[in-house]
Amino acid sequence: MAIQKREYPTQQAIIEGCIKRETLAQRSLYDMYAPRMLTLCMRYAGDRERAKDMLHDGFITIFNKIESYTGTGSFEGWMRRIFVNTALMSLRKADVLRKTGELDDASGEQSLEPSALDKISSKELMELIASMPEGFRVVFNMFAIEGYSHQEIAQELNISESSSRSQLSRARSWLQERITR
Amino acid sequence: MENEFDNRLREMMESYGEMPEASSWDGIASSLAGSRRRLWMKRSFATVAAAAAVVALFFIAGGDDILIKQKIEPQITVVQNAQEAVSDSSEVPAKVVTVRSESRALHADAKGSMSIKQEEVTVMNPVAVAASADKNPESPVIEKKIPQTGEKSIEMVEFEESLKNRLGKRGKPVLAFSAMLSPAASNEDINLLSLSNANHKDLRSSMDREQVSFDNVSDTRFLPPLTIGLQLMLPVDRIFSLGTGINYSLLYSITEEHNRFGTDRTEQTLHYIGVPLFLQIYLYKTPKLNLYANTGVTLEKGLAVRFKRTGSLPSDEIMRVSGFQWSIGSGLGVEYMIGKHTGLYADPLLTYYFRSNQPMNIRTAEPLQFRMEIGFRYRF
Structure with a gap:
């Protein structure tokens, strides 16, 4: 969309927007990665419902901790690491x-x-x-x-x-x- | 072989995306809004608590005596030779002596100007007036008073005078003209809400693009609200002032909705008129600079809302706004006197707007707002 192109032309701009807690930037990041992260969660969870909860918790963590992404290494790799930790935490709680x-x-x-x-x-x-x-x-x-x-x-x-x-x-x-x- | 298998497996999994339900984002957005609200509440509580602590410390430490000092320094010469005075006292009957005292402390009245005050304190001389008064008639000399039953000590008189000055004398009314902005929204437009399924095709992998269907994106931007007002403050005493007045607020927002037919744009202009009631507490006063805390409540009534739409269905309509908007706020402020009667001030404020079925505006989207009030005050 034109509005998105204008405001967040690159992934870096989206990350900066997320650091400023801009809702549109957060939404952009979600739209970019939610499908792949949901797949990750489903691989760990085994069922879609639990995976959805993991996706929710993972993105909340991402948005709250995005300042801690230092820029070294790929952003997707950083996100995956957080989602894996979120999934493990959830499975640990469920005694899996x-x-x-x-x-x-x-x-x-x-x-x-x-x-x-x-x-x-x-x-x-x-x-x-x-x-x-x-x-x-x-x-x-x-x-x-x-x-x-x-x-x-x-x-x-x-x-x-x-x-x-x-x-x-x-x-x-x-x-x-x-x-x- | 195993590595090749794993690499292939990884490639397949990393490129594959399972579309989440549309409601999934709503849950995340609502959690984020909740945590944002909690954060604001925490910060505002911390600010208010800090301000309260400062005020409390100020009073515990006797701040009003220290900072807004009403100091009485009676010019009393103590008799050099007490024995002589006592011995002479048998010859001199007890009499009333008038002592001139001069206080050079800051009389921080509503104008913030300093004045020198002269007091006359009448005390009984129970023992004697120094006989040396005859020797040196130009400087009336009394002995430091020894209080007796039914008499008041000089300290007591000083205290009573101080109390009288503090409680009994009010400053003069203050008229203020103010303008208020929310700096949080001033740097760039706030993108507070993005509704519907966003469709950022340019940012997606080719595989994702195939899976995403086109949908609407709406984007609402709120411009910084502007408030101008006229206030009248009546000092209760040297520290507290009560204020009220009238203010007008202009709230403006633009909503752009992108859909398959094009872009619809709606400009919303809201007009409010309000009456604030607030308490101002002076923390520090000098002839040039005043620091204070203030807290209060404001009742606002929406006068009208105008919707101007462009796009597929252009229209322009003005509607009435029902109901009232309540808000509470507190903050700290600083005032710099640029003249004898006039001071410029800046008050950073935290204001919370209660939900009350008002048209969508920045206050309904973000009920807790940081605002900066600037203006000038005139003292009569």
Whole structure:
């Protein structure tokens, strides 16, 4: 829209507007990132209702803490980090993460062909990940998509690194089985 | 192999967006508005509390005696040789002595000007007037008084005089002409509300663009409200003044609605007339500078609202405004005297506008406002 182009021509202008607590800038930021952040939340939450709550809480945190974005690194990366933390907090409250620690039975590494992903669409893949058992869904998301290390995952989830590895392995086999079915 | 798989997976997930429901933003916007309101309330409470603390400290410390000093310094020469005076007292009967005292303290009346006041205090001399008065008739000398039953000490007399001056003497009325702006809105237009589904296609990824349907965007901007007024202040005593007056406010806003048919623009002009009632408390007074706190309430009545629309359905109509707008406010102020009777002042104020079914304006959108009142005061 012309009005948006005039006032917030760039992402930097939107961020500056958000720092000034301008509602239009906040709305612009929301419109830019809400779809991708909702996808992120759905991957962690497993259901849309809980994901919507995470989206709400995540954006409130973003708007309240936007001054703390220093400009180093991508803004989207910063936002993703906040949304992952928000999601983890929400899952912790719902006692979902306890199940992550319970699955401590390691199994062998799975080798997955990247070409396997050509068979499904992004939407199907997202739904598949969201439907993963809670026990290893979080670890898979954090490691495979967000790029956390096992050490970071272990710290965030208060589990051992070996647990993180074994849950990732389980997640991979679970996913491979569903994709190749 | 695993890395390649993860990279591909990441690419697919990062580029994919699930559209949230339209109500999702409404929830966020309402939470943000709530937290903004809470923040304002906290800040205003802190400001009021700080002002109250300053005023309280001022009074606890006897501020009115310190800052608006009514100091009586009687010129009394104490007898050098008390024994001599006492010995002579047997020969001199008790008599009434009039002592001239001169106070050079600041008489901060309503004009803020300084004056020198002479007082005459009559005291009983119970013991004696120094016989040395005969020796030096040019300077009447008395002994520092020893109070007896039914008599008043000099300190008591001073205190009573001070109290009389403080409570009994009012300053003169003050007439003020004021203009008021809300600086929060003065730098640039406030974008307070954005309604409907915004559609910032230029800012979206190509994948998002496909998923977003065109919808309306409306944008309301409020210009800084302007208030001008005439006030009359009547000092209650040297510290407190009560004020009232009449003021006129002009509120202006522009709403632009962009839709698939073009842009509709509505200009809204609101006219209010109001009567304030406020209390002003002087915290510090000098002949040139006054600092004070003030608090009060204002009742405003909307006179008319004009809607001027351009776009697909142009129109121009004027409607009456029903109901009243109440507001309360408080703040600190400073006044600089540019002449004997005239002072320029600036009062930063926090004002809260109560919701009362008024047409949409900056006060209904942001009930708590920071305002700056400037003007000049004339003392009769």
